Amino acid sequence: MGSDCLFCRIVAGEIPATVVRETATTLAFRDIDPKAPVHVLVIPKEHYADVVTLAQGDPALAGEVLATAAAVAEDEGLLGDGFRLMFNTGAYGGQEVFHAHAHLLGGAPLGPMLARDVA
Numbered sequence: 172m173g174s175d176c177l178f179c180r181i182v183a184g185e186i187p188a189t190v191v192r193e194t195a196t197t198l199a200f201r202d203i204d205p206k207a208p209v210h211v212l213v214i215p216k217e218h219y220a221d222v223v224t225l226a227q228g229d230p231a232l233a234g235e236v237l238a239t240a241a242a243v244a245e246d247e248g249l250l251g252d253g254f255r256l257m258f259n260t261g262a263y264g265g266q267e268v269f270h271a272h273a274h275l276l277g278g279a280p281l282g283p284m285l286a287r288d289v290a
Contacts, residue, residue, distance in 0.1 A: 176268075178212075178218075179218050179270060181198070181200065182214070182216045188201070189201040191246065191247075192243050194235065196235050197235055197239040198216055199211050199212065199213045199214075199243045206274075207279055208278030208279050209249060209277045209278040210275070211243050211274075212273070212275075213272065213273040213275055214236070214270060214272045215232050215233075215235070215271055218270055220270070220271065221258075221269065222258040237256075237273075240273050240275050247275075247277065249275075249277035252277070254278075255281050256273050256274070256275055257273065258271070
């Protein structure tokens with residue numbers, strides 16, 4: 172991907188991040204604007220615009236993203252009380268960075284899935 176992708180630039184080491192886990196194919200780092208006591212982003216190092224293109228293009232890599240998220244949840248002590256793993260996809264899904272990424276949230280009760288009812 173070109174130099175305009177924020178997460179590709181993090182993978183390349185051009186932009187600093189607080190990395191909590193790295194594998195050969197994935198990277199997990201703390202969100203700079205956390206929405207919960209634990210808020211970690213888990214990404215494939217290879218660029219995919221969203222989770223759909225990731226799952227269709229490389230199902231094994233999608234599985235590695237999930238495995239990394241599970242390992243981070245365990246490392247962060249979230250397995251006992253639970254956590255939320257969320258992929259935002261597209262405009263209606265609230266995706267802001269168009270590089271597939273999972274939000275791993277936990278460390279406190281998270282409340283309802285949606286902030287308001289949608290029609």
